Amino acid sequence: MFNRTFGYILVAALAAGLGLLAAYHLLGRDDVPSAPALQTVTLLPQPRELPPFNLRQSDGTPLVPGELAGHWTLVFLGFTFCPDVCPTTLAELAQAQKQWEALPESTRPRVLFVSVDPERDDPRKAGEYAHAFHPDTLAATGDVPALEKFATSVGFVFMKVPGKGFEQNPQDYSVDHSANIAVLDPQGRLAGLIRPPFQPAAIADDLARLTAQDRAP
Known part of the structure; x- marks a missing residue:
């Protein structure tokens, strides 16, 4: 999915957006003091506030920072025409979501799918796509500047890549995008990262542990 130029952009974005995480690894400190033992989530040394953002959810309501408060949230970028990475990742996240269904709705971890293809994915279409994997999945999109701002804030990038027939058919394109999952x-706040390959059982367990830690006295 990634071309060389996109790879360079991705490295630069990750270096800028997740520099603290990289430094933590270099120091050999993958565990954060007082955090529960985690299998697949890598936590930042300190959570990072996200700058203001404004996307549109599948039900037409704004997705602003306050909407993501109260729950641990997994954020994944993608698009509905994605042939492989997106459906695979959403299916894996749906497996984790099924393991959270017994948790109280008020604290249950959430999954947010953000389409980075606003030309072909309006909020409603993004929602229909995400809900086909699990009905609890949130979905949103926005115009390109808003999406770029949001993606950068969680250390991700995306880029439109024209296909061979793009000149004759403007719809012949793909979208290269980061394949990691951001943990809010x-x-x-940006609290961590999950890198592929994804392990649904480990993701489910890690988020349940993080949620239980927040509820502990």
């Missing part, structure tokens, strides 16, 4: 804490 209940305050809506």
Whole structure:
């Protein structure tokens, strides 16, 4: 999915957006003091506030920072025409979501799918696509500047890549995008990252542990 130029952009974005995480690894400190033992989530040394953003959810309501408060949230970028990475990832996340269904809705971890293909994916279409994997999945999109701002804030990038027939057919294109999953804490801050390959059982267990830790006295 990635071309060389996109790879360079991705490296630069990750270096800027997740520099603290990289430094933590270089120091050999993959565990954060007082955090529960996690299998697949890598936590930042300190959660990072996200700058203001404004996307549109599948039900037509705005997706602003306050909407993500109160729950641990997994954020994944993609698009509905994605042939492989997106459907595979959403299917894996749906497996984790099924394991959270017994948790109280008020604290249950959430999954947010953000389409980075606003030309072909309006909010309703993004929602229909995401809900086909699990009905609890949130979905949103926005115009390209808003999407770029949001993606950068969680250390991700995306780029439109014209296909061979793009000149004759403007719809012949793909979208290269980061394949990681961002982890937001209940305050809506960037708290960590999950890298592929994804392990649904481990993701489910890690988020349940993080949620239980927040509820502990």
